Structure formats: structure tokens, C-alpha cells
Amino acid sequence: MGFWLVCSPQEEASSPRLTCTALGTLATSTATGVVEAMQDKGTIIVGVTPPSHPQPLRVAFTAARTANYTPGTLDQPITFDQLHSNLGEMFNTNVGRFICPANGTYVFLFHILKLAVNVPLYVNLMRNDEVMVSAYANDGAPDHETASNHSILQLYQGDQVWLRLHRGSIYGSSWKYSTFSGFLLYQD
Amino acid sequence: MGFWLVCSPQEEASSPRLTCTALGTLATSTATGVVEAMQDKGTIIVGVTPPSHPQPLRVAFTAARTANYTPGTLDQPITFDQLHSNLGEMFNTNVGRFICPANGTYVFLFHILKLAVNVPLYVNLMRNDEVMVSAYANDGAPDHETASNHSILQLYQGDQVWLRLHRGSIYGSSWKYSTFSGFLLYQD
Amino acid sequence: MGFWLVCSPQEEASSPRLTCTALGTLATSTATGVVEAMQDKGTIIVGVTPPSHPQPLRVAFTAARTANYTPGTLDQPITFDQLHSNLGEMFNTNVGRFICPANGTYVFLFHILKLAVNVPLYVNLMRNDEVMVSAYANDGAPDHETASNHSILQLYQGDQVWLRLHRGSIYGSSWKYSTFSGFLLYQD
Numbered sequence: 044m045g046f047w048l049v050c051s052p053q054e055e056a057s058s059p060r061l062t063c064t065a066l067g068t069l070a071t072s073t074a075t076g077v078v079e080a081m082q083d084k085g086t087i088i089v090g091v092t093p094p095s096h097p098q099p100l101r102v103a104f105t106a107a108r109t110a111n112y113t114p115g116t117l118d119q120p121i122t123f124d125q126l127h128s129n130l131g132e133m134f135n136t137n138v139g140r141f142i143c144p145a146n147g148t149y150v151f152l153f154h155i156l157k158l159a160v161n162v163p164l165y166v167n168l169m170r171n172d173e174v175m176v177s178a179y180a181n182d183g184a185p186d187h188e189t190a191s192n193h194s195i196l197q198l199y200q201g202d203q204v205w206l207r208l209h210r211g212s213i214y215g216s217s218w219k220y221s222t223f224s225g226f227l228l229y230q231d
Numbered sequence: 232m233g234f235w236l237v238c239s240p241q242e243e244a245s246s247p248r249l250t251c252t253a254l255g256t257l258a259t260s261t262a263t264g265v266v267e268a269m270q271d272k273g274t275i276i277v278g279v280t281p282p283s284h285p286q287p288l289r290v291a292f293t294a295a296r297t298a299n300y301t302p303g304t305l306d307q308p309i310t311f312d313q314l315h316s317n318l319g320e321m322f323n324t325n326v327g328r329f330i331c332p333a334n335g336t337y338v339f340l341f342h343i344l345k346l347a348v349n350v351p352l353y354v355n356l357m358r359n360d361e362v363m364v365s366a367y368a369n370d371g372a373p374d375h376e377t378a379s380n381h382s383i384l385q386l387y388q389g390d391q392v393w394l395r396l397h398r399g400s401i402y403g404s405s406w407k408y409s410t411f412s413g414f415l416l417y418q419d
Numbered sequence: 420m421g422f423w424l425v426c427s428p429q430e431e432a433s434s435p436r437l438t439c440t441a442l443g444t445l446a447t448s449t450a451t452g453v454v455e456a457m458q459d460k461g462t463i464i465v466g467v468t469p470p471s472h473p474q475p476l477r478v479a480f481t482a483a484r485t486a487n488y489t490p491g492t493l494d495q496p497i498t499f500d501q502l503h504s505n506l507g508e509m510f511n512t513n514v515g516r517f518i519c520p521a522n523g524t525y526v527f528l529f530h531i532l533k534l535a536v537n538v539p540l541y542v543n544l545m546r547n548d549e550v551m552v553s554a555y556a557n558d559g560a561p562d563h564e565t566a567s568n569h570s571i572l573q574l575y576q577g578d579q580v581w582l583r584l585h586r587g588s589i590y591g592s593s594w595k596y597s598t599f600s601g602f603l604l605y606q607d
Contacts (some may be wrong), residue, residue, distance in 0.1 A: 101605045103524050105550060105571040111473045130605070131522055148291050148318055152340075152528075158606060167406065167432060174314060176295060177406035179344060180394065183372045183557045186539075189380060191567060192342045195293040195316045195412050215569045218543065218553035223572050226526065226604055228414055229289045229318070297585055312440060336479050337532050338602065340528075355594065363503060364483060365594035371560045379567060380530045383481040385505045385571045391585055417506070 096132035100145055101227035102131035107219035111158060113212040121155065121213065122168045123205040123223065134225070143198040151177070151204060154191040156212055156220035163183040166212030168194055171203055176200070180211075187214055195228065249306035268334065290319035295407035299346060301397055301400040307402065309343065309354070309394040322413070328393045331386040334419040339392060341366070342379040344408035345399055349373040352399030356382055359391055368399075375402055381417065476521055478507035479602035483595035487534060489588040497531065497542070497582040499587065499599065510601070513527035516581045517576040522607035527580060529554070530567040533587055538585030544570055547579055553561040555585075563590055571604065 106123035112195035122139040134141045143149070155178070163181035167174045178190035190211075196204065206223055214219055233319045277361055294311035310327040321340035331337065343366070351369035355362045360371035378399075384392070401409055482499035498515040510517045519525065535541035540559035543550045548579070554566035565585075570578065582599055591596055 094488075101524070103262075103604060105525075105552075105569075105570045110578060114293050128524060128573050130573075148289070148316060148414075150291075150412075152552070152569050154552075158515050174406055175403070176293075176406050178342070178377065179375050179408060180377075181374050182370070182558070183374065185556075186557050186559065186562075187555050188376075189554065189567065190344075191377065191555075192408065192410060193293075193340050193412060194410060195291045195414060197316050197318075216553070218550055220553050220555060220568065222568060224526075224569060227570060228291060247532050300479050318603065330494070336504060336602075337599075338479075362594055364481075364530075365592070365596050366530070366565065367596060369560075369561050369563075370558070371562065376564075379565065380598060381481075381528050381600060382598060383479045383602060385504050385506075414477060 075087050078130065086087065088175055100131065100147075102144060102149075102231050103132075103224075104129045104141065105135055105222060105224040106136055106139075107216045107223075108213060108219050108221040109219060110215040111213060112208070112215060113158070114208060117210055119208050120179035120225070121208050121221075125175060129211070131227075136228055138205075139223075140203045141225050143202040143204070145227075147197075147198050147227055148195060148229040148231075149198050149204070149225055149226040150193070150195050150228050151221045152191075152193045153206055153222075154189050155180075155206070155208075155223075156187050156189050156214045157181075158214045159187050160221075163231050164188070164190045165209035166190045166192075166211075167191060167207040167209055169203075169205050169207050170196060170198070174207075177209075180182055187220075191222070254269060262279075275388075288319070288335075288415060288418050290321055290337070291412075292317045292319075292322035292329065293410060293412040294322055294324050294327075295411075296401060296408065297405050298403040299335060299401060300396070300403060301346070302396060305398055309396050309409075309411070317337050319415075327411075328391045329413050331388055331390040331392070333415075334387050335385075335415055336383060336419075337386050337392070337413055338381070338383050338415040338416050339411075340344040340379075340381045341394055341411045342377050342409065343394070343396075343411075344375050344377050344402045345369070346402045347373050347375050348400055350399050352376070352378045352401070353397035354378045354380075355395040355397055355401075356384070357391075357393050357395050358384060362395075363418045365397075366390040375408075377408070397412060421578050424595055426477075429607050439593060441469060450582050467602055476507065476523075476606050478509055478520060478525070478605060479506045479600075480507075480510035480517065481598060481600040482510055482512055483593045483599075484597040485593050486591040486596060487589060488584070488591060489534070493547065497584050497585050497597075497599070501595065507603075509526075513580075515599075516579045517601050519578040519580070521603075522575050523573075523578070523603055524571060524572050524605040524607075525574050526569070526604050527599075527600055527601040528569045529581075529582055529599045530565050531556075531582070531584075531598075531599075532563050532565050532590045533558070534590045535561050535589055538568045538587050540564070541585035542566045542568075542587075542590070543583040543585055544568060544578075546572060546574070550583075553585075565596070
């Protein structure tokens with residue numbers, strides 16, 4: 044991710060003239076700042092690596108739940124036991140919380156399937172202790188039904204985003220009906 | 232975001248030879264095109280800022296509705312009263328429309344919760360006056376149920392994207408069950 | 420997307436001194452490696468195009484189904500007949516499969532509306548032959564109901580992502596209730 048400048052003096056010139064050609068790109072980034080002086084006929088070769096843009100932060104997770112969950116009390120965090128991805132390692136399945144690593148704009152999505160019982164399911168997407176968006180599912184049969192929603196949030200470093208099971212029971216299965224995802228869209 | 236080239240002539244050379252070293256990066260972008268010639272021993276220092284990539288456009292909004300909505304006629308726009316984000320300021324909650332600021336690929340998501348009444352809910356995601364995708368929710372109990380869908384759209388500057396309530400009633404609450412989001416994925 | 424270095428020897432200098440100025444940016448990328456030597460007074464002009472970051476890969480599709488689908492057997496792929504976008508041309512509607520063009524992190528979303536029949540709908544999001552996440556919809560009325568879910572997946576080039584209709588019937592309509600989307604979030 045750099046380039047070579049090959050510069051040769053024009054031999055007949057009384058004033059210093061260099062003719063330079065930029066060649067390809069360096070094969071690896073290890074050549075940062077490397078300079079080689081090819082002595083023959085005064086030609087110099089300068090290998091320059093332009094300032095690299097810092098590698099943009101990459102943050103993305105999808106967590107899934109494979110076991111039922113029926114907490115005895117209201118407003119419990121939903122935890123997870125599987126991860127399809129956890130780029131940046133900012134989601135902790137055991138506590139069900141994403142911790143924001145850097146200020147920016149993040150997208151969150153969730154789908155939570157209720158147990159086939161006659162209790163409605165209420166899920167809140169929380170930023171710290173504040174309800175951002177919510178989802179509801181009920182089915183009088185009783186049957187399963189999915190509570191889902193999403194939000195794009197401006198987060199500050201250290202903010203915690205999590206799902207709160209306000210009320211109801213979650214159906215878990217190895218087919219992973221209940222999921223929670225987030226990703227960094229734009230870093231500030 | 233630039234780099235220094237420090238080039239020194241080799242003193243013993245009869246033909247003009249320069250040996251250059253690339254140093255670090257410039258601390259700020261204010262040094263664009265700045266050149267300093269360090270006179271001592273003919274060494275020159277060139278500070279070059281490569282052409283900056285223009286700051287990529289950032290567009291993202293999540294709007295939510297906290298009040299019920301039962302229009303008397305079909306095919307009304309769904310308006311909103313809360314914003315979780317509105318990067319780029321292209322979503323107008325009062326009219327419920329996103330106006331595309333630049334050609335590109337955009338992602339849209341919506342979740343609209345119906346009132347617990349015996350009228351089905353039909354929602355269309357519109358690009359200008361064209362139905363892109365739709366969602367339906369009904370529950371004979373009667374109960375709430377969510378109409379949701381999404382679409383990735385190629386938009387031109389000025390295109391308007393909005394949700395049309397074809398039929399039905401929306402449940403609003405400070406817990407924000409009914410949401411509409413969009414973001415720029417790739418600018419053309 | 421390059422820059423000019425205009426370097427002039429200082430005439431009074433006995434040792435070779437060049438004073439360089441970086442000028443603007445090149446109008447087009449066609450100037451890669453072009454060097455022009457302006458003979459007058461030994462000034463050289465070097466037009467350098469920094470190594471371009473390769474144009475980031477852009478992959479995004481939304482497919483929709485406008486016709487009902489009731490396969491006679493379990494576990495059939497869901498095919499589609501409309502595309503709202505297919506950046507990168509990696510989704511094949513006829514077979515309903517996305518083929519990953521490059522290692523990276525991808526986001527997938529789907530919403531599938533069931534027919535108003537008394538058969539539950541089970542949909543699996545598949546990576547090759549493995550169930551990633553699933554969705555369920557049923558409504559005893561019988562009525563329509565949407566099976567939806569999403570996942571962020573780490574994919575390798577050549578991986579195939581598709582929706583499997585484990586069981587049930589899909590409702591199709593020109594209003595496009597049944598959709599499947601994916602996009603590249605971060606390329607490896």
C-alpha cells in the first residue's frame with residue numbers, strides 16, 4: 044500500500060534535474076518509510092507509504108438463544124448462549140449486553156419468539172436504563188409469535204445496549220428463533 | 232494526514248543525488264501543500280498531504296410514533312413525533328418523509344404495531360408513489376400485532392421514501408413500538 | 420485523485436537543492452505514474468497518484484416474491500421473482516441463493532408472509548447446509564402472519580446463503596410482503 048518513486052538525474056544537465064517515475068505499489072505495508080538509494084548513475088529509489096487511514100473500527104454481533112427463558116420477575120435482561128458473529132468482541136452473551144467501544148451511529152435489530160403460552164411478551168431495547176424501542180407479541184391460541192423491532196442509535200463510548208424482557212416467556216431452540224444483533228454503521 | 236519527505240544531497244556526489252526518508256505523518260491536515268526547504272547542507276523537507284477523500288456522506292434516521300393513529304381515509308402517510316437519530320437531517324417527522332440527499336444504496340426498516348381492534352393493518356413502504364414492499368398484521372382476538380418489513384433501495388437524489396398506512400390503526404406509546412428507519416449503505 | 424509535486428532547483432545553490440510545492444489534485448486517475456519534466460530552469464513536475472484504495476466491494480440485494488408458493492415437500496428453497504437491488508449481482512432469484520463474492524461480514528434480513536391457511540410457516544436462514552436462524556408464523560384464524568428474522572454472518576467466498584421453507588405456504592402479491600435482503604457490511 045505504498046509506491047516507489049524512481050528518480051534519475053539527467054546526466055547532461057548542469058542544474059540538478061531529476062526525472063522520476065512512480066512505480067506500482069509496495070507489496071506489503073512493511074515498507075513504510077523505507078528508502079533505497081540506487082547508486083548507479085545517481086538514481087534514487089524512494090519507497091513511500093502514504094499515511095494509512097487508520098483501520099476503521101468494525102463492530103458487529105448476532106447473538107441467539109437456544110433455551111427457553113421464563114424469569115420469575117419483571118424487567119430481566121435477556122441473555123444468550125450462541126454467537127454468529129462478535130466482531131470487536133463487545134457483546135457479552137452471559138449478561139446480554141453490548142458495550143459501545145467508540146462514539147458513533149449503531150444499528151440494532153432483534154427478534155424474540157414467545158413461548159406458546161397465554162402470556163403476552165413485552166421486550167424493550169434499552170440504552171443504559173432508558174427504553175429506546177419496544178416490541179409486543181401475543182397469540183390467544185396460545186401459539187408462538189415474534190416480538191421484533193430495531194433502532195439506529197447514536198451511542199457514546201461505554202453506553203450499554205441490551206434487551207429487557209419486561210414480561211413473558213421466550214422460546215429457545217437450536218434453530219435460533221430468538222436473536223439480537225447490532226453493528227457499527229458510522230464511527231464519529 | 233500527510234507525510235514528510237526529507238531529502239538530502241549526497242555531498243560527495245558530482246551528479247545530483249538525493250537521499251530521501253519518509254517521516255511519520257503530519258499532525259493535522261492544515262499542512263496541505265506546505266513545503267519547507269531546510270537550507271542546511273541542501274536538505275529539503277517536503278510536507279505533502281495526499282488528496283483527502285471527501286468525508287463520506289452519513290445518513291441515518293430512526294423515527295418513532297408515541298400516539299395512536301386512525302386516519303379516516305385510506306392510504307395516508309404515517310407521521311412520527313420522535314427521532315432517535317437523524318444524521319443528515321433528511322427525515323421530516325411531520326410529513327413522515329425521507330428525502331434522498333444523494334444517489335446511492337439505502338436500507339429501510341419498519342415495525343408498525345396495530346391497535347387491538349378487529350381491523351387488519353396494511354402498511355406500504357413507498358418510493359415516491361410506488362409501492363416497494365408491504366406488511367400486514369391482523370389478530371382476531373383482537374390484539375396487537377406488528378406489521379414489519381424492510382428493503383434495500385437504489386435511490387436518486389430527491390427521491391422520497393415514506394410509509395403509507397393503506398388501512399388500519401396504529402398503536403402509539405412512549406415505549407415506541409412503531410418505528411421507521413433508514414440509512415445510507417453505499418453512496419454512488 | 421493524485422497530486423503534483425513541482426520541484427525547482429535553487430539556482431544559486433552549489434549543492435543540489437530542490438524546492439517543491441504540492442499542487443492540487445489530479446483531475447482523473449488516469450495520471451497514475453505520469454511524470455512530466457518541465458525543462459525550464461530545471462524544474463521538474465512529478466504527477467503522482469497515491470496507491471488508490473481499491474474501490475470497496477459493494478454487495479446488496481433485496482428480492483421479493485409476488486406469487487404464492489406451496490411446495491409439496493419439506494425443506495425447499497424459497498425462490499423470488501423481483502429484485503429491488505442486486506448490487507454486485509450475487510443473488511440469483513431463480514434458485515434463491517446468494518453467493519458470497521468475498522470474505523467478510525454480511526447482514527441478512529427476511530420477512531415471509533404465510534398464506535391464510537391453518538398450516539404454520541417455518542423458515543430457516545441457511546448458510547450452505549446449516550441453519551443459522553429461523554422464523555415461525557401461525558395464526559389460528561386462519562390468517563396471514565409474517566415469519567421474520569435476521570443475522571449478521573461471517574462468510575467466506577463461495578458460501579451460499581438462502582431461505583429454506585421448512586414447512587408451510589407463502590403468500591405472494593405485487594405488494595411484495597415476502598422479501599429477502601442481504602448486504603456486505605465489512606469486507607475482510
